[in-house]
Amino acid sequence: MRKLLIHITALLFIACASPSESDSNTDGRLKIVCTTGMLGDAVKEIVGDQAEVTYLMGPGVDPHLYKATQGDLKLLTNADVIIYNGLHLEGKMGEVFEKLENRKQIIVAADGIPKEKLINSTDFQGAYDPHLWFDVSLWEEVCNYLGKTLSKLEGVDKEMIRSQSYAYSDSLKALHQWVTKEMAKVADSQRVLITAHDAFGYFGRAYDVEVKGLQGISTLSEYGLKDVSDLVNYISDRNIKAVFVESSVSDRSLNAVVQGCKEKGHQVHIGGTLFSDAMGEAKSAEGKYIGMVRYNVNTIVEALK
Ligand SMILES: [Zn+2]
Structure with a gap:
């Protein structure tokens, strides 16, 4: 073993x-x-x-x-x-x-x-x-x-x-x-985490949240207009309240999604910036792993509950 x-x-x-x-x-x-x-x-x-x-x-x-x-x-x-x-x-x-x-x-x-x-x-x-x-x-x-x-x-x-x-x-x-206790505050219908790239697969599996990223598990993956429109449709159909940008990835792609939803008549807002692949400033609470996770979870729960 x-x-x-x-x-x-x-x-x-x-x-x-x-x-x-x-x-x-x-x-x-x-x-x-x-x-x-x-x-x-x-x-x-x-x-x-x-x-x-x-x-x-x-x-x-x-x-x-x-x-x-x-x-x-x-x-x-x-x-x-x-x-x-x-x-x-x-x-x-x-x-x-x-x-x-x-x-x-x-x-x-x-x-x-x-x-x-x-x-x-x-x-x-x-x-x-x-x-x-x-x-x-x-x-x-x-x-x-x-x-x-x-x-x-x-x-x-x-x-x-x-x-x-x-x-x-x-x-x-x-x-x-x-984390398990906090995430339980989010209603079943809103347990969807939408981010720029698929960083949250393990989070989704562990805490029972559906995750969707515009790009794949690496930011090296390309995304196209179809990916944006598919995500726009998904968010509108599911009536999702918020999507999340990431501190280490450009927010351009998700802004396009928010705009696309608006054009379809569904208001979705940016729920906050999550620390996905990099932590926060060294001297801040988010500059440590535990603080980073707490910050992310508080941001997610606040935006989706
Ligand atoms: Zn990543």
Whole structure:
């Protein structure tokens, strides 16, 4: 059952290592670099001050389109451990990870979830929906996997990591219950979440909400006029009150949907901006995973109840 898919390929032969790699650890702590803010936040909660944790994708950044900058490459090259979501969320970074694979310890968060719990992609055959963090109980499993894997690293206080990981797991259990309770306030007829792209598939499955996005599970997918008019018809027929824009995706597509509904004589409004693939500003409550989920759920419930 134990699927230890971490790529511990700490090969000693590093043919093309730059000289700066050897002097990367300035304060002796491990350097962990994560891709998304959600991962960065989880890892910070789990490792505390035992490692220096950074993440590449800040507020408003779309991971599907994100390309590593020179600065990112330097951070990744200097990292001891790299953690990414996987399932092609970071669609344009595959080559970068491949290059680092033999030189770094790489942890793929999605490896913590058995395949049968993943949602199949309707856009790409053989691919899975990468937006795991929207089912809080599934994200808890991801975090437990990270905790287990990180506690095995050299030079860390294993017991402390384990206990911090358990504590975070408890917070996520409570959050999952809270989301379930809050979402129950929305009437059955309004339990439809319409967003710019299909980020909320796991949310829909976990909390019994129908989800529809104009674009598929990646913002790389195109959408056409027919998609807009189909969605307009759906919203009008179902008498949906609100649709939601996303902080990391342009609102242009959904504005076209709102306008289309208006022309059909159905008033639908923008229910708010949800944090889908990126968290809020670092110092705000939404700059942490728990705050982000609470904000999203409050926004959804307020607009649809
Ligand atoms: Zn997405």
